[in-house]
Amino acid sequence: MSGPRSFAQKLLALVLLAVLAGCGSAPATNPASNANSTNANSSNTNTAAESATAAPAEGSGGAATAAPPSGGAAGGDVSPQETLVFAADLSDLISLDPAVAYEFSGIEVVGNIYQPLVTLTPGDKTIKPLLAKSWDIKTTDNGSTITFKLDEKAKFASGAPVTADDVVYSWGRIIDLNKSPAFLFTDVGGLTKDSFKAVDPQTVELTLPKTASPQVFLTVLSNSVAAIVEKKVVEANAGSDFGSTWLNDHSAGSGPYVLSSWERNTQNVLDANPNYWGTAPAMKRVIMRNITEQANLQSAVETGDADIAQDLGREQAQALEGNPDVSLVQANQTQLEYIGMNAKIAPFDKPEAREAIRYAINYDELNTLLAGTGKIVQEIIPDGFLGYTGETPFKQDIAKAKELLAKAGVADGTEIQLTIGAGIATGGLENATLAAKLQSDIEKTGLKVNIQQIQASELLNQYRAQKLQMVMLSWGPDYPDPNTNAQPFTDYNAKSIAWRNNWQNDEIAKIAADAALAPTNDQRAALYKQMTERLFHEGPYAVLYQPVRTYGVRKNVSGFQYDPATTPTIFFWTISKS
Amino acid sequence: MTRFIIQRIIGLVFVMIGVSIITFALSQLVPVDPAAAALGQNAREDQIQAYRHELGLDQPALVQYATYINRLLHGDLGTSIRTRRPVRDDLRDFLPATIELSLAAMIVALIFGIALGIVAAINRNGILDALARGLALVGGSLPIFFLGLLLLAIFYSRLRWLPGPGRLDAVMQPPARVTGMYTIDSLLAGNWATFKNSLWHLILPALTLGYYSTAMILRMTRSSMLEVLHQDYMRTARAKGLTEQVVILRHGLRNAMTPVLTTVGITFGSLLSGAVLTETIFGWPGLGRYATASAVSLDFPAVMGVTLVAAIVYPVANMLVDIGYHFLDPQVRLS
Numbered sequence: 001m002s003g004p005r006s007f008a009q010k011l012l013a014l015v016l017l018a019v020l021a022g023c024g025s026a027p028a029t030n031p032a033s034n035a036n037s038t039n040a041n042s043s044n045t046n047t048a049a050e051s052a053t054a055a056p057a058e059g060s061g062g063a064a065t066a067a068p069p070s071g072g073a074a075g076g077d078v079s080p081q082e083t084l085v086f087a088a089d090l091s092d093l094i095s096l097d098p099a100v101a102y103e104f105s106g107i108e109v110v111g112n113i114y115q116p117l118v119t120l121t122p123g124d125k126t127i128k129p130l131l132a133k134s135w136d137i138k139t140t141d142n143g144s145t146i147t148f149k150l151d152e153k154a155k156f157a158s159g160a161p162v163t164a165d166d167v168v169y170s171w172g173r174i175i176d177l178n179k180s181p182a183f184l185f186t187d188v189g190g191l192t193k194d195s196f197k198a199v200d201p202q203t204v205e206l207t208l209p210k211t212a213s214p215q216v217f218l219t220v221l222s223n224s225v226a227a228i229v230e231k232k233v234v235e236a237n238a239g240s241d242f243g244s245t246w247l248n249d250h251s252a253g254s255g256p257y258v259l260s261s262w263e264r265n266t267q268n269v270l271d272a273n274p275n276y277w278g279t280a281p282a283m284k285r286v287i288m289r290n291i292t293e294q295a296n297l298q299s300a301v302e303t304g305d306a307d308i309a310q311d312l313g314r315e316q317a318q319a320l321e322g323n324p325d326v327s328l329v330q331a332n333q334t335q336l337e338y339i340g341m342n343a344k345i346a347p348f349d350k351p352e353a354r355e356a357i358r359y360a361i362n363y364d365e366l367n368t369l370l371a372g373t374g375k376i377v378q379e380i381i382p383d384g385f386l387g388y389t390g391e392t393p394f395k396q397d398i399a400k401a402k403e404l405l406a407k408a409g410v411a412d413g414t415e416i417q418l419t420i421g422a423g424i425a426t427g428g429l430e431n432a433t434l435a436a437k438l439q440s441d442i443e444k445t446g447l448k449v450n451i452q453q454i455q456a457s458e459l460l461n462q463y464r465a466q467k468l469q470m471v472m473l474s475w476g477p478d479y480p481d482p483n484t485n486a487q488p489f490t491d492y493n494a495k496s497i498a499w500r501n502n503w504q505n506d507e508i509a510k511i512a513a514d515a516a517l518a519p520t521n522d523q524r525a526a527l528y529k530q531m532t533e534r535l536f537h538e539g540p541y542a543v544l545y546q547p548v549r550t551y552g553v554r555k556n557v558s559g560f561q562y563d564p565a566t567t568p569t570i571f572f573w574t575i576s577k578s
Numbered sequence: 579m580t581r582f583i584i585q586r587i588i589g590l591v592f593v594m595i596g597v598s599i600i601t602f603a604l605s606q607l608v609p610v611d612p613a614a615a616a617l618g619q620n621a622r623e624d625q626i627q628a629y630r631h632e633l634g635l636d637q638p639a640l641v642q643y644a645t646y647i648n649r650l651l652h653g654d655l656g657t658s659i660r661t662r663r664p665v666r667d668d669l670r671d672f673l674p675a676t677i678e679l680s681l682a683a684m685i686v687a688l689i690f691g692i693a694l695g696i697v698a699a700i701n702r703n704g705i706l707d708a709l710a711r712g713l714a715l716v717g718g719s720l721p722i723f724f725l726g727l728l729l730l731a732i733f734y735s736r737l738r739w740l741p742g743p744g745r746l747d748a749v750m751q752p753p754a755r756v757t758g759m760y761t762i763d764s765l766l767a768g769n770w771a772t773f774k775n776s777l778w779h780l781i782l783p784a785l786t787l788g789y790y791s792t793a794m795i796l797r798m799t800r801s802s803m804l805e806v807l808h809q810d811y812m813r814t815a816r817a818k819g820l821t822e823q824v825v826i827l828r829h830g831l832r833n834a835m836t837p838v839l840t841t842v843g844i845t846f847g848s849l850l851s852g853a854v855l856t857e858t859i860f861g862w863p864g865l866g867r868y869a870t871a872s873a874v875s876l877d878f879p880a881v882m883g884v885t886l887v888a889a890i891v892y893p894v895a896n897m898l899v900d901i902g903y904h905f906l907d908p909q910v911r912l913s
Binding site: 080083085087091094095178180182183187245248263264265266267287289290291292293295296298299300302303305306455457460461464495 | 611612614617622623625628660661662663668671672727730731734735738741742743744745747748749752858859861863867868871874875876
């Protein structure tokens, strides 16, 4: 061997050694063993300082004395056993101010920190007390008045009691800030800042106009937007935006958890509220980890890095089936994927042409395509809400579709444009895949379908401008009451979905409006059924499905419940680990 | 040297002005309304108008540009429409993660690329050479997203030798912020466990992101070394009785480095674009992911902020390469 060769061998050996050293010593630092060691010696000063402001009564050191057995040490050390790691795509988070947050992830975080006056509990459609222990609805000439009695036990994380003053301040902020969820108060409720007042420290009076149903509005009040913030704390940090920016990194609520940190794009850390007035949560810390790739979500719950993984895809769920450590939980969501047809653009100005589309779609094959990620629904009220009928009058009938088209005078080969958004449809299927399926179904009737795929934001701009001939899109409810769908889908004057499709039918809109105002659940359900049955054939929609999401939950986790109608949809405080 | 750097910095200012004009013009040409996009399906027209007003979008384009430049000169990059935070704060949060990842990738690429390049050159046409060239070929053609998922599947999901996505294990608290780079900050804080954890988290993304650069540097080192190995001065050095190590590293490598340095400069640019994919796969909260999310939601202030940062990185990397030439070969004049 000559000189250069032997030198090369030495060099190569060095590189190999480096590689081996890297891999070889890694097992020593597997996540679990590491977690113990660091948690013990890294008390993060940053976190401790932040939560100290949010909960002045509680320094990280004083936990033991201030809050006896229930005391979560906000910002202090928490064992992995008492830590819940929740992995999900949280990239839509933009605000943690209850009056501003209106994204799925935002509502999940806020709902575990703040409490509204009333609430819905999993699997139950009746409104229950929370910060308000009771309320009284009176009908007046101008509408109705709801008088709330606050629970005198209720207190904020600071230890201060929740008063009527805090309620009026919190609701006033929503209207002052006028951000995305403000319409729930200003439009759905028809409220102004004069609509609510504190009668005494324990009593709040809310006045609703005739147009708003008190039953519907109580469900609005169960949303995170209507949750109560501590006036004194928020005012002290108000800045120029009513404390909105401050609330992104601190919390001022009365819920089971307080916000310890929000590392943008990475994770949110919630710690048990040491002064919580309800039953102390078993999990002292909840880490909500932002994981966007589905393969990574699967790995996280498979390895135990995460206790719960949200929104596993089809392949991931299949791969986890039979895993001894992970259970799969399927949960209906309340969004709807639907086709909208513009009633002023030919051929859809003819009701027969719209009906033909509904008969052209092969719902059985659609169901196969969804493979468990969605449930076929043909009405505008999803399963999970009052008024859902479960009726599916349409199934593919090409002969009938052709006949309807002929009746409408639509020539064979007529071109229609189907506009869809970029990315995925609700439930996780690619928009393009779903649209291609619809295209092949509809083309069997002799129509020619051109698919136009554009950015979702641009699609919305054109849709709002009533410019789209046929659109495939998803709709998500704003509050857990059927009116949240019935009104936009039927009321042309609400300038929402009916308007965007240029469809006006005042009779059907009237039924929907009456259904919202009817006093009992039975009366309401009967009216919604009537609305649904007319909308099937007269409306401008072909409703396709509602998504079903899949959670991967470690087997040692108990108390996991999901209900799309509650805020938040997952109560972290009912969860425990063995 | 000082004059050279000053000249480059002046050049940089012109580049920035050009970039700001182009991105601003593009933002005006895109036929969409960022305010409507930001407020979602349910926003009323008056809310959209109010938000447009708040963002200054109802002003004429020139006024908007003037406001933008004026703010920029005061160090204000505007407020992101999506995150509703100052773009400067967002960049401060996300940039260090990307710098940390890119530097780690560059270190990987330099170590493996140069070492394997030398080995391949010395073993020309041997088995090691064939292996190294094969590695380079794969590196040049394997898409990042595939490599990243493959590495995760093997080393995280299957073997569990290395941790999964993210910069730290979920149960770990990040170190107190100094530079924003977890490895450095945890060392500064003297927190050994966090340092080790962040380093392990860095390995797979750095390998993924650095693989392409490794391949390029490996090829360039190999061919450049081959040329140098047969030069007369190498024979002279050996004839003088110098050890093989000294001959190759001091006489050979130093002379072979100039073209390698050029490659480093070029691939550094590719690191930034590669970061977008790598960060998505590895849940790395860096600039690449921020840029993608901003672009998709038509968040022009954020997109312009990212573009300006990218516009600084390229010329600065080039300048460093030029200075590097000077050190490798003093005959190279900086002007």
